[in-house]
Amino acid sequence: MARGSDISAFASSQLLLLDAELQAELTETQLLTSSHAPAILQRAGLALLNLTLSSQRTGFGGKSLLELSLDPAVGVGDLPEHGLRVGDICAVAEQPKGAERKKERASIEKRAVEGVVTKVQKQAVTVALDKEEVEVPNGKLWLIKLANDVTYKRLSQTMSKLEKMQPSEHSILTQVLFGKSSPTSLSDAEIQKDLEWHDKTMNDSQKEAVRFALASRDVALIHGPPGTGKTHTLIELILQFLDRGQRALVCGPSNISVDNIVERLTSHKVSMVRLGHPARLLPSVLDHSLDVLSKTSDAASIVTDIRAEMDVKQSSIRKTRNGRERRAIYGELKELRKEYRQREGRVVSDLLKQSRVVLSTLHGAGGFHLRDEKFDVVIIDEASQALEAQCWIPVLATGTSKLVLAGDHLQLPPTIKSLNSQASTPIKVADGSNGTNNDMSRSSVDDDSATVGQKKIKDDDATLETTLFDRLLKLHGSSIKRMLTIQYRMHEKIMAFPSVALYEKKLIAADSVKDRLLKDLPYGVHDTDDTREPLVFWDTQGGDYPEKTEEDDIGVKGRSGLLAESKVNENEAAVVRLHVQRLVEGGTKPEDIAVVTPYNGQLALLSGLLKDRFPGLELGSVDGFQGREKEAVIVSLVRSNSDREVGFLSEKRRLNVAMTRPKRHLCVVGDSETVGKGSKFLRSWMQHLEEHADLRYPDQAEVLEDV
Ligand SMILES: Nc1ncnc2c1ncn2[C@@H]1O[C@H](COP(=O)(O)OP(=O)(O)OP(=O)(O)O)[C@@H](O)[C@H]1O
Numbered sequence: 001m002a003r004g005s006d007i008s009a010f011a012s013s014q015l016l017l018l019d020a021e022l023q024a025e026l027t028e029t030q031l032l033t034s035s036h037a038p039a040i041l042q043r044a045g046l047a048l049l050n051l052t053l054s055s056q057r058t059g060f061g062g063k064s065l066l067e068l069s070l071d072p073a074v075g076v077g078d079l080p081e082h083g084l085r086v087g088d089i090c091a092v093a094e095q096p097k098g099a100e101r102k103k104e105r106a107s108i109e110k111r112a113v114e115g116v117v118t119k120v121q122k123q124a125v126t127v128a129l130d131k132e133e134v135e136v137p138n139g140k141l142w143l144i145k146l147a148n149d150v151t152y153k154r155l156s157q158t159m160s161k162l163e164k165m166q167p168s169e170h171s172i173l174t175q176v177l178f179g180k181s182s183p184t185s186l187s188d189a190e191i192q193k194d195l196e197w198h199d200k201t202m203n204d205s206q207k208e209a210v211r212f213a214l215a216s217r218d219v220a221l222i223h224g225p226p227g228t229g230k231t232h233t234l235i236e237l238i239l240q241f242l243d244r245g246q247r248a249l250v251c252g253p254s255n256i257s258v259d260n261i262v263e264r265l266t267s268h269k270v271s272m273v274r275l276g277h278p279a280r281l282l283p284s285v286l287d288h289s290l291d292v293l294s295k296t297s298d299a300a301s302i303v304t305d306i307r308a309e310m311d312v313k314q315s316s317i318r319k320t321r322n323g324r325e326r327r328a329i330y331g332e333l334k335e336l337r338k339e340y341r342q343r344e345g346r347v348v349s350d351l352l353k354q355s356r357v358v359l360s361t362l363h364g365a366g367g368f369h370l371r372d373e374k375f376d377v378v379i380i381d382e383a384s385q386a387l388e389a390q391c392w393i394p395v396l397a398t399g400t401s402k403l404v405l406a407g408d409h410l411q412l413p414p415t416i417k418s419l420n421s422q423a424s425t426p427i428k429v430a431d432g433s434n435g436t437n438n439d440m441s442r443s444s445v446d447d448d449s450a451t452v453g454q455k456k457i458k459d460d461d462a463t464l465e466t467t468l469f470d471r472l473l474k475l476h477g478s479s480i481k482r483m484l485t486i487q488y489r490m491h492e493k494i495m496a497f498p499s500v501a502l503y504e505k506k507l508i509a510a511d512s513v514k515d516r517l518l519k520d521l522p523y524g525v526h527d528t529d530d531t532r533e534p535l536v537f538w539d540t541q542g543g544d545y546p547e548k549t550e551e552d553d554i555g556v557k558g559r560s561g562l563l564a565e566s567k568v569n570e571n572e573a574a575v576v577r578l579h580v581q582r583l584v585e586g587g588t589k590p591e592d593i594a595v596v597t598p599y600n601g602q603l604a605l606l607s608g609l610l611k612d613r614f615p616g617l618e619l620g621s622v623d624g625f626q627g628r629e630k631e632a633v634i635v636s637l638v639r640s641n642s643d644r645e646v647g648f649l650s651e652k653r654r655l656n657v658a659m660t661r662p663k664r665h666l667c668v669v670g671d672s673e674t675v676g677k678g679s680k681f682l683r684s685w686m687q688h689l690e691e692h693a694d695l696r697y698p699d700q701a702e703v704l705e706d707v
Pocket residue numbers: 201202203206224225226227228229230231232233488489627628
């Protein structure tokens with residue numbers, strides 16, 4: 001049977017995995033919302049209480065926007081701390097009284113309206129409603145975060161499309177992506193004849209990567225280790241495509257990854273448009289937003305008039321005296337909305353047609369805007385942070401014949417919630433102190449069995465964690481990629497270990513960074529034992545630095561959930577404090593220092609210890625710090641126990657991220673005795689630190705002084 005092709009089989013298995021992932025997310029959210037009082041949900045960042053509707057108006061696409069602020073009966077001013085973010089799916093409902101029984105609460109929630117958070121301000125949150133002409137509940141309201149099934153719906157639609165395709169419908173690109181054809185390329189002569197660099201500072205490995213991607217007829221990978229100018233290279237590549245009269249769709253898994261490219265393209269005066277809701281875009285890229293452009297162009301003025309009319313009609317609903325009047329207004333609104341959509345649609349499609357570069361998230365590429373658009377190439381940045389199914393969204397939506405993926409498969413892959421059955425160690429989700437759940441949310445792979453990337457990929461072990469980038473490397477080998485080798489971030493001594501252990505000794509520190517130290521910072525840092533050292537290791541082995549397991553604050557232990565257990569190490573945190581203090585006393589500004597740790601429990605502990613004392617200091621989880629850099633980075637490893645348990649420290653991609661964030665100073669704090677027994681990789685890292693770092697053994701009395 002034609003549908004039984006292995007491409008279909010692959011898509012079917014992705015569908016199953018995606019469904020498991022959705023179920024994991026739904027279960028997690030449902031478990032929490034059904035079993036806890038609203039106040040606890042607010043503390044956990046899942047709800048926002050005591051709200052009132054402060055305004056209702058019409059937004060892009062004719063959607064109703066509800067602005068919710070604090071109920072004046074409860075207080076005025078800023079909203080309390082909450083975990084709601086732009087893009088979150090949520091419900092707006094009448095707020096249940098604390099003691100309301102579950103059944104009553106369920107009926108209130110039935111009357112809830114659902115939508116997407118489009119704006120988060122200090123005093124208000126705006127929600128765009130999913131359905132038109134719904135009645136907004138009365139009285140005191142609350143906002144509840146819902147599991148985001150929109151993402152999964154689009155992913156499964158995409159995979160279903162792939163599943164249903166007949167082999168005859170598979171494009172050459174699809175065949176190459178599944179190894180049914182080999183990648184092919186134009187000859188060097190065809191590419192090089194008119195190649196002139198826009199950026200004269202491009203290094204040889206970057207030039208080679210651009211040449212390679214231009215020459216490819218189907219798929220090319222650009223492997224960009226930390227700080228090697230991956231985005232820099234993509235900008236040159238986009239300009240080269242434009243020089244050749246080609247049209248590009250540029251995507252990334254997150255809004256920030258896309259905005260980063262828009263920002264850098266701006267100075268090149270490229271005709272481009274950024275898709276996506278403006279509330280989710282960086283202010284600096286709004287001038288290129290399709291939404292903003294479609295409102296400011298000449299043709300847009302009539303659309304704006306219709307919108308104003310709709311807003312007037314919408315607010316007149318409140319003044320109606322009976323259902324008949326209300327129905328009449330809803331009827332008129334429906335007509336207006338139709339006209340609005342048609343006119344807006346025309347303005348938008350004209351703008352799109354004129355753009356040579358279109359930029360959107362991978363998810364956004366599946367929207368109706370790109371339905372009839374054709375592109376010569378689809379470029380995906382941060383491809384190793386995207387699920388494979390996500391990468392198929394722009395590929396199938398546009399029917400492109402060429403794909404360029406840029407990423408680093410040796411840094412962390414996308415976060416997966418349903419790994420419980422796939423991980424080699426049990427899953428524990430963190431205490432969510434920073435609103436993200438990092439501990440164990442990615443699988444801990446067998447460290448010593450790596451073949452491709454750091455993950456052993458057996459033919460039959462399809463997991464969501466295997467990205468398209470990983471899979472293509474396995475399928476076609478390294479001839480399908482070009483690696484960028486000059487890094488512009490780290491001091492040579494900081495770069496040495498990741499280069500040898502992960503990047504085949506190929507990394508080279510650019511002259512401008514290879515011997516930069518904290519003491520050379522341009523604002524006058526003293527020359528001290530710490531500021532002249534690029535690599536420091538505080539080894540706590542043999543001391544009294546026990547790790548502890550922290551229980552969550554709603555008393556449920558050992559459960560995989562938002563507030564479940566995490567690890568902390570109090571005495572190690574005190575060593576971190578001592579080191580931060582020394583750096584600051586040496587003249588390093590706290591805003592040039594970051595403290596990162598893999599465990600959210602430790603992060604919460606460190607925040608309490610350091611935030612007020614060193615304003616400006618940045619604290620983060622390792623996972624949350626991917627893609628970032630700082631002058632000085634202190635890594636707190638936490639694990640210290642007699643069983644030599646290292647948990648998810650054994651994931652070398654996580655450690656790679658941690659150790660490649662700093663520019664001038666890396667300080668590692670940990671117990672070499674525990675950590676060094678964790679895996680071959682950890683053992684060699686500990687050995688490297690012992691041989692090459694400035695070794696320190698903390699004096700307990702000094703460390704614990706005034707903690
Ligand atoms: N050829 C070059 N010459 C000089 N500086 C460069 C060059 N290429 C990149 N850089 C600098 O290196 C830094 C990193 O570049 P960029 O942000 O493009 O890297 P990236 O690989 O996308 O980053 P990340 O490691 O976060 O993924 C930037 O400051 C950039 O200006």
